[in-house]
Amino acid sequence: MSNLTRIGVALDSDLLDKFDQHIAKRGYTNRSEAFRDLIRDELVEQTWERPTSKVVGTVTLVYDHHVRMLNEKLTEIQHDAFHTVLSTLHVHLDHDNCLEVLVMRGTAEAVRRVADALISTKGVKHGRLTITTTGTGL
Amino acid sequence: MSNLTRIGVALDSDLLDKFDQHIAKRGYTNRSEAFRDLIRDELVEQTWERPTSKVVGTVTLVYDHHVRMLNEKLTEIQHDAFHTVLSTLHVHLDHDNCLEVLVMRGTAEAVRRVADALISTKGVKHGRLTITTTGTGL
Amino acid sequence: MSNLTRIGVALDSDLLDKFDQHIAKRGYTNRSEAFRDLIRDELVEQTWERPTSKVVGTVTLVYDHHVRMLNEKLTEIQHDAFHTVLSTLHVHLDHDNCLEVLVMRGTAEAVRRVADALISTKGVKHGRLTITTTGTGL
Amino acid sequence: MSNLTRIGVALDSDLLDKFDQHIAKRGYTNRSEAFRDLIRDELVEQTWERPTSKVVGTVTLVYDHHVRMLNEKLTEIQHDAFHTVLSTLHVHLDHDNCLEVLVMRGTAEAVRRVADALISTKGVKHGRLTITTTGTGL
Numbered sequence: 182m183s184n185l186t187r188i189g190v191a192l193d194s195d196l197l198d199k200f201d202q203h204i205a206k207r208g209y210t211n212r213s214e215a216f217r218d219l220i221r222d223e224l225v226e227q228t229w230e231r232p233t234s235k236v237v238g239t240v241t242l243v244y245d246h247h248v249r250m251l252n253e254k255l256t257e258i259q260h261d262a263f264h265t266v267l268s269t270l271h272v273h274l275d276h277d278n279c280l281e282v283l284v285m286r287g288t289a290e291a292v293r294r295v296a297d298a299l300i301s302t303k304g305v306k307h308g309r310l311t312i313t314t315t316g317t318g319l
Numbered sequence: 320m321s322n323l324t325r326i327g328v329a330l331d332s333d334l335l336d337k338f339d340q341h342i343a344k345r346g347y348t349n350r351s352e353a354f355r356d357l358i359r360d361e362l363v364e365q366t367w368e369r370p371t372s373k374v375v376g377t378v379t380l381v382y383d384h385h386v387r388m389l390n391e392k393l394t395e396i397q398h399d400a401f402h403t404v405l406s407t408l409h410v411h412l413d414h415d416n417c418l419e420v421l422v423m424r425g426t427a428e429a430v431r432r433v434a435d436a437l438i439s440t441k442g443v444k445h446g447r448l449t450i451t452t453t454g455t456g457l
Numbered sequence: 458m459s460n461l462t463r464i465g466v467a468l469d470s471d472l473l474d475k476f477d478q479h480i481a482k483r484g485y486t487n488r489s490e491a492f493r494d495l496i497r498d499e500l501v502e503q504t505w506e507r508p509t510s511k512v513v514g515t516v517t518l519v520y521d522h523h524v525r526m527l528n529e530k531l532t533e534i535q536h537d538a539f540h541t542v543l544s545t546l547h548v549h550l551d552h553d554n555c556l557e558v559l560v561m562r563g564t565a566e567a568v569r570r571v572a573d574a575l576i577s578t579k580g581v582k583h584g585r586l587t588i589t590t591t592g593t594g595l
Numbered sequence: 596m597s598n599l600t601r602i603g604v605a606l607d608s609d610l611l612d613k614f615d616q617h618i619a620k621r622g623y624t625n626r627s628e629a630f631r632d633l634i635r636d637e638l639v640e641q642t643w644e645r646p647t648s649k650v651v652g653t654v655t656l657v658y659d660h661h662v663r664m665l666n667e668k669l670t671e672i673q674h675d676a677f678h679t680v681l682s683t684l685h686v687h688l689d690h691d692n693c694l695e696v697l698v699m700r701g702t703a704e705a706v707r708r709v710a711d712a713l714i715s716t717k718g719v720k721h722g723r724l725t726i727t728t729t730g731t732g733l
Contacts, residue, residue: 206435218446239420241377268681269548270546273544274375284420300346311377319381384670394660414675517653556698558653
């Protein structure tokens with residue numbers, strides 16, 4: 182934790198009103214905390230633009246485990262990348278549908294490649310990569 | 320699984336080129352599969368617009384577990400919503416930083432409310448809600 | 458939490474010495490806490506003797522995901538029991554070996570049946586059921 | 596996978612009957628598979644006797660998250676051992692009770708030390724270490 186600096190930000194009052202309403206709905210009790218979150222979010226996004234940055238990301242997949250060989254293919258992709266995939270949480274949504282969340286850590290390039298391979302696999306109903314951070318320096 | 324229908328889509332050839340390059344990079348070997356994914360993604364987004372839709376979502380949080388009482392606050396929020404939070408995967412990134420992924424299921428409104436409460440908690444360095452689907456009807 | 462009652466326990470001094478050494482090694486700073494843990498452990502075991510008791514258990518499996526159809530079989534068993542299996546954590550140990558931990562909740566009978574089916578599946582290198590509790594009444 | 600060797604085992608017929616009944620109840624369709632599992636289980640146990648063996652283990656904990664500072668203490672122990680703790684799955688059993696399963700990898704000595712520290716923490720209602728294997732050589 183570093184020292185707190187107070188800065189001024191000039192804002193159109195209309196824009197500020199909308200922002201205040203937005204963050205109130207989001208549960209913020211403090212405007213500065215909301216600004217800090219926006220800045221950190223930008224910095225996280227930026228990190229992901231350099232292919233060699235060390236990043237952390239999660240991939241969320243929903244699929245029907247009855248699709249022939251789908252399970253095998255997804256497991257194969259994950260094991261080929263086992264240095265990148267830290268762990269996977271599997272929730273059985275119903276008799277057919279699975280949700281899987283993978284936590285990955287590695288270069289932005291490596292994490293994206295694994296995510297793309299999983300999400301584009303035929304039979305995956307919905308897949309999304311969520312980019313985040315190792316937490317260091319934020 | 321339903322029957323396959325073949326439809327025609329009229330596309331500017333420039334746009335098609337870009338799309339083909341994009342999906343090749345993403346790992347698709349089949350243009351129709353890429354289109355199906357785009358459509359399903361739209362439908363998932365749409366579901367989330369109705370507050371009472373039954374949805375599944377994941378929340379990814381990165382935080383420093385040394386921040387006073389942060390852990391307690393995040394656990395409290397999750398337990399108050401224990402009907403919505405199915406399970407949480409915790410990965411210890413380093414001596415200070417934690418990554419947590421929560422899998423939630425409930426109405427779009429309830430899932431968003433829990434996500435907002437967690438992400439806006441002071442001390443959370445980065446948080447994102449990833450919206451997905453129960454898989455039913457897709 | 459209920460009131461604390463102090464009771465006397467008569468013990469052979471040799472046995473007490475061994476017990477004290479044992480719990481010191483286990484990290485207990487307090488002999489009463491160690492006794493309480495022994496009692497709770499007994500009560501948990503007892504609960505599992507009645508087939509209809511509501512219990513919580515975890516199953517730990519290690520297997521080689523290259524074994525033909527093994528993944529499919531394990532997923533099938535879990536989905537057939539999706540009301541009992543709350544969620545599954547998958548860790549990729551190396552290029553070949555997977556560790557899976559399932560959290561289950563249900564009657565002692567149902568949880569045991571799923572655990573037995575998983576552990577006895579050909580190709581599973583090591584499997585164990587760990588019995589625990591819903592926490593209620595302990 | 597290595598070649599299959601067929602060996603003879605001399606057994607009292609009473610003992611064999613009991614064993615056959617036991618493994619039938621456990622879901623085995625094949626007596627040899629049941630024997631292989633017994634042998635592997637023995638080998639896993641043996642590995643854990645050498646403090647420096649590389650092992651994998653899971654710890655299952657049930658606790659009331661309302662107990663003052665319990666959450667913080669358990670997180671602290673896990674982070675101090677973050678090289679050993681691969682990941683943790685948290686399930687919210689009800690408004691009060693949490694189940695946590697940790698997957699650990701390291702020397703038998705290190706894994707046991709972390710397990711003991713967690714299980715002996717005051718406020719943990721039930722805790723168990725489940726020993727297993729990295730899968731290599733089995």
